[in-house]
Amino acid sequence: MSDTTPAVDIGAAEQAIDLPEIGDEAQYNALMRTIRNRVTVRKFDNTYEVPERHYDLILEAARHAPSGANAQPWQFIVVRDQDIKDQITDYFVAEQRFRAKAKMKFPTPDYRGLATAPGFVVVCSDMRWVNAFPVFNDGSEQDEMYRANAERILLQSVAAATMSAHLAAAALGYNVWWVTAIGQEDAQDAMRPLLGIPDEISVLDILLFGPPDAKPYKRFRKPLEEIAHMDRYDMTHFMSDDALKEWINKRRHRVMYKDASRVD
């Protein structure tokens, strides 16, 4: 028989919800201040030391993120050892050079900044969690379709936790940097032994935070009208293949950095 015992004390759980009145904009405004000011920098003041408590505050925010099936399929490795930070950085710098040589045309940033981050958190997941989501597990075509979505559910869940952590870091006054370039399998193989990560565990991203090395800047955002649809998909927002290609070729590098000549 399945165990239907709730994992929480229902009475205590209900009491713990403390939302403001609907429409109270004071908390919204406080949240928006954090959201607007969560800004990426790619080089930090490396003389700063993160108080231990700040790691707890940031990961506590991640812990409360929603997740598919409430699986909470995330693990966070706080890296304080400068030698390990340096070794991870070396890998990324090599990746940056590889991309330049391979002419991928992606405006790859200067990954040497990784080693300067006072706050360094490696975000991991166990991809076996896809089995906690709706899948058939029978190798059928239908199963493939469901598994693809299950993987998206898992990635969205970890992204939700990562975002909560980023916002918590911003709420504490830090600049942040979200790095996913470590997702390729060979990059993961390089990182696992450095951090004692078992093969079953995937490294999905790194959260870097700290005071900036130079004045941060706010990046371009699409206006609301360009992304909001009412009742049905507004085809004036639909991009043709050519328009998308044009955006990638002509616009991408301009929205990623302050200006085209200043890749940080």
Ligand SMILES: Cc1cc2nc3c(=O)[nH]c(=O)nc-3n(C[C@H](O)[C@H](O)[C@H](O)COP(=O)(O)O)c2cc1C
């Ligand atoms: C899912 C995701 C993946 C990202 N991956 C990288 C990355 O691998 N390297 C990097 O330098 N920045 C990465 N970024 C940072 C984005 O480039 C940055 O958030 C974006 O340019 C907007 O700038 P802002 O964070 O200052 O608003 C990533 C951000 C997100 C949300």
